[in-house]
Amino acid sequence: MSKMEIKRKSIMLPGPVDVPDEVLMSMSKPVINHRGEEFHQLMSKIEKISKDLFKTKYNVIVLSSSGTGGAESAVMNIIRPGDKAIVPVFGEFSGRLAQQIEAARGKVVRVNAPLGTAPSIEQIEKAVSENKDAKAIYLVYNDTSPGTTYRYAKELGEIAEKYGMFYVIDAISVFGGDVLPMDEWHADVVIAGSQKCLFTPPGLALVGVSDDVINYVRKDPPYTTYFNYASYVDFLAKYETPFTPALPLFYALETALEKIASVGLERTIEKHKIGAQAYYSAFETMGLQPFVEERFRSNVVISIKYPQGVDDIKFRKYLENNYNIVITGGFGELKGKIFRIGNMGIIERSKILPTIIAVGYSMRAQGINVNVEKAIEVAEEKLKGLDNV
Amino acid sequence: MSKMEIKRKSIMLPGPVDVPDEVLMSMSKPVINHRGEEFHQLMSKIEKISKDLFKTKYNVIVLSSSGTGGAESAVMNIIRPGDKAIVPVFGEFSGRLAQQIEAARGKVVRVNAPLGTAPSIEQIEKAVSENKDAKAIYLVYNDTSPGTTYRYAKELGEIAEKYGMFYVIDAISVFGGDVLPMDEWHADVVIAGSQKCLFTPPGLALVGVSDDVINYVRKDPPYTTYFNYASYVDFLAKYETPFTPALPLFYALETALEKIASVGLERTIEKHKIGAQAYYSAFETMGLQPFVEERFRSNVVISIKYPQGVDDIKFRKYLENNYNIVITGGFGELKGKIFRIGNMGIIERSKILPTIIAVGYSMRAQGINVNVEKAIEVAEEKLKGLDNV
Numbered sequence: 001m002s003k004m005e006i007k008r009k010s011i012m013l014p015g016p017v018d019v020p021d022e023v024l025m026s027m028s029k030p031v032i033n034h035r036g037e038e039f040h041q042l043m044s045k046i047e048k049i050s051k052d053l054f055k056t057k058y059n060v061i062v063l064s065s066s067g068t069g070g071a072e073s074a075v076m077n078i079i080r081p082g083d084k085a086i087v088p089v090f091g092e093f094s095g096r097l098a099q100q101i102e103a104a105r106g107k108v109v110r111v112n113a114p115l116g117t118a119p120s121i122e123q124i125e126k127a128v129s130e131n132k133d134a135k136a137i138y139l140v141y142n143d144t145s146p147g148t149t150y151r152y153a154k155e156l157g158e159i160a161e162k163y164g165m166f167y168v169i170d171a172i173s174v175f176g177g178d179v180l181p182m183d184e185w186h187a188d189v190v191i192a193g194s195q196k197c198l199f200t201p202p203g204l205a206l207v208g209v210s211d212d213v214i215n216y217v218r219k220d221p222p223y224t225t226y227f228n229y230a231s232y233v234d235f236l237a238k239y240e241t242p243f244t245p246a247l248p249l250f251y252a253l254e255t256a257l258e259k260i261a262s263v264g265l266e267r268t269i270e271k272h273k274i275g276a277q278a279y280y281s282a283f284e285t286m287g288l289q290p291f292v293e294e295r296f297r298s299n300v301v302i303s304i305k306y307p308q309g310v311d312d313i314k315f316r317k318y319l320e321n322n323y324n325i326v327i328t329g330g331f332g333e334l335k336g337k338i339f340r341i342g343n344m345g346i347i348e349r350s351k352i353l354p355t356i357i358a359v360g361y362s363m364r365a366q367g368i369n370v371n372v373e374k375a376i377e378v379a380e381e382k383l384k385g386l387d388n389v
Numbered sequence: 390m391s392k393m394e395i396k397r398k399s400i401m402l403p404g405p406v407d408v409p410d411e412v413l414m415s416m417s418k419p420v421i422n423h424r425g426e427e428f429h430q431l432m433s434k435i436e437k438i439s440k441d442l443f444k445t446k447y448n449v450i451v452l453s454s455s456g457t458g459g460a461e462s463a464v465m466n467i468i469r470p471g472d473k474a475i476v477p478v479f480g481e482f483s484g485r486l487a488q489q490i491e492a493a494r495g496k497v498v499r500v501n502a503p504l505g506t507a508p509s510i511e512q513i514e515k516a517v518s519e520n521k522d523a524k525a526i527y528l529v530y531n532d533t534s535p536g537t538t539y540r541y542a543k544e545l546g547e548i549a550e551k552y553g554m555f556y557v558i559d560a561i562s563v564f565g566g567d568v569l570p571m572d573e574w575h576a577d578v579v580i581a582g583s584q585k586c587l588f589t590p591p592g593l594a595l596v597g598v599s600d601d602v603i604n605y606v607r608k609d610p611p612y613t614t615y616f617n618y619a620s621y622v623d624f625l626a627k628y629e630t631p632f633t634p635a636l637p638l639f640y641a642l643e644t645a646l647e648k649i650a651s652v653g654l655e656r657t658i659e660k661h662k663i664g665a666q667a668y669y670s671a672f673e674t675m676g677l678q679p680f681v682e683e684r685f686r687s688n689v690v691i692s693i694k695y696p697q698g699v700d701d702i703k704f705r706k707y708l709e710n711n712y713n714i715v716i717t718g719g720f721g722e723l724k725g726k727i728f729r730i731g732n733m734g735i736i737e738r739s740k741i742l743p744t745i746i747a748v749g750y751s752m753r754a755q756g757i758n759v760n761v762e763k764a765i766e767v768a769e770e771k772l773k774g775l776d777n778v
Contacts, residue, residue, distance in 0.1 A: 030408075069454065103610060226454065248416055
């Protein structure tokens with residue numbers, strides 16, 4: 001019926017990512033009653049694995065919305081007009097989260113850092129201690145626009161704890177690809193996106209919510225109905241969602257979570273790290289420079305500076321047309337200055353090596369003389385860590 | 390991988406409904422870049438058909454959320470704290486919409502009617518004229534809980550026009566199954582759900598939005614970011630969505646909309662009407678009484694009173710176990726008093742006749758002596774209208 005042809009390309013974006021066939025196919029299962037026994041089984045399996053991945057004793061709810069909907073839920077449940085929030089801003093997405101809080105009529109104290117780095121923990125603590133009336137700290141754990149992961153998320157949790165503020169971690173792009181033990185880090189809300197490291201199609205947000213937040217929401221109900229955490233927790237108790245769930249995506253999520261559980265969370269995170277090391281070392285071997293300061297480099301978004309004279313659009317078009325691989329460029333003021341590769345979800349040689357090769361030969365085609373063969377050798381050495389032992 | 394077995398049953402619920410295999414299968418297409426050319430083609434096709442179905446010159450946007458998210462969008466974009474809204478309440482879902490407005494700190498003037506009927510247009514106009522400061526009228530066009538369709542939606546639009554109020558029609562459960570020419574009826578917002586008469590899986594809401602609403606939103610931005618209509622309209626201009634779309638559901642929607650377009654909207658609506666007439670006349674032949682006053686009867690939800698002595702749960706369990714068909718019972722105070730059948734989406738004999746038979750023989754099994762054979766004959770006579778001519 002549909003006449004649009006979809007050419008299968010390797011999608012190496014920082015999300016959405018390639019979804020394994022097995023996960024895609026599970027969406028074609030028939031519609032079931034979302035108030036019936038079959039759905040209860042599905043939801044109970046999703047809940048069990050999710051709680052393990054979040055490392056939480058609290059509830060993990062599933063919203064039928066994209067990641068931005070997940071972020072909205074964290075804003076609308078906690079922020080009331082006039083409430084103050086502390087937001088470290090070091091990229092496009094942390095900037096947007098701050099704006100999202102302002103749209104909800106919250107007041108934002110931004111702690112800014114230049115792109116490619118992030119605020120120090122001292123900077124943030126200073127802002128917190130000067131704004132003791134703030135209700136919450138909102139951290140974007142991994143800002144995909146520069147490719148920066150905030151490496152003091154644990155310490156920030158201790159600060160939130162010390163000052164009695166809610167601690168919200170937007171982990172949409174990184175959840176499952178880097179460490180994030182929710183309870184140990186004193187997080188009250190942790191948001192994961194389906195279409196990133198969880199290799200499920202886009203359209204779901206998983207949200208871990210502490211009892212403190214639920215109690216607050218019950219006392220002071222939010223303006224939102226669709227994202228009201230208390231309703232989700234009440235319905236989760238009977239393995240349901242308060243509103244009709246996006247069923248096919250729940251099927252897909254179930255399949256993906258089972259795959260992750262069978263590999264184990266620690267090994268899954270380790271694989272992301274190995275993949276990232278392969279990319280960074282290969283590109284450095286080619287003489288290309290990572291954009292982000294070393295300690296804040298992301299394991300899930302590899303962002304690399306363009307050498308002088310390489311045109312972003314031309315480079316990526318050449319790469320896509322000749323190697324059938326889709327990567328992306330920079331955002332906002334980084335447009336034309338960097339390219340970015342997603343290292344999320346299924347981490348394997350068959351995706352990483354062709355991407356490194358494609359980048360290398362596409363650089364050569366732009367007149368940049370890089371040593372592709374040496375880079376591959378270096379990458380393969382790192383990727384031995386992926387071998388089954 | 391997944392061990393849960395899903396037995397294929399005929400889902401005759403008032404949504405979600407059975408999805409044709411062709412629509413289900415289209416979800417397994419590979420992930421594409423939602424900022425690329427392929428997605429633009431997909432979105433442009435969805436937009437073109439949607440505007441035809443809404444009969445509007447305005448924008449039709451697609452939200453990655455269930456129907457309740459669509460309703461939330463209509464509340465959050467228009468209502469600011471303290472704003473007043475008029476809401477006819479004649480069932481569970483119109484009652485919930487009123488509560489949703491109150492959650493957003495709006496003030497609601499309810500125009501109530503007993504279950505099984507609906508407020509007269511005079512009643513509503515009286516409320517409107519006594520509350521000229523109200524900002525909007527919110528109508529649930531078809532309230533699935535009693536199975537009531539508001540038959541003066543057009544006249545209500547004239548009242549909204551006369552008093553200069555926004556007119557919002559929540560048509561989640563009925564869009565595509567009954568008439569609703571958006572512009573002709575002076576509607577500012579019309580909300581459709583994917584999983585009802587559009588026979589797509591749940592998880593998308595289509596929303597027609599007038600320019601008046603967009604202009605208002607630009608002047609006085611809403612608290613919500615995820616549902617901000619202005620962002621959706623801005624991105625639709627380049628055939629994109631502001632936030633990552635639930636891609637597989639967009640694939641499914643495209644396939645379903647193409648099917649509807651190939652049949653034609655008028656014929657699609659007519660088929661729903663024919664199906665409804667077959668059900669009502671068959672059940673009346675059996676001596677069973679429709680719950681709703683005749684003029685407000687729905688073409689998409691058939692609600693029937695239980696005869697004295699029939700137990701809701703026992704009846705529906707018998708029906709499901711023996712005929713493999715899932716129907717549902719009543720909601721809230723109608724629990725145990727009525728059963729309801731969805732007549733949405735693909736309307737064909739092969740779904741309607743077995744359902745009538747199953748209801749008839751399940752009634753007999755509960756000791757109610759009904760004439761199933763005569764009922765089938767009456768239904769088949771009506772269903773001749775489905776014949777291809």
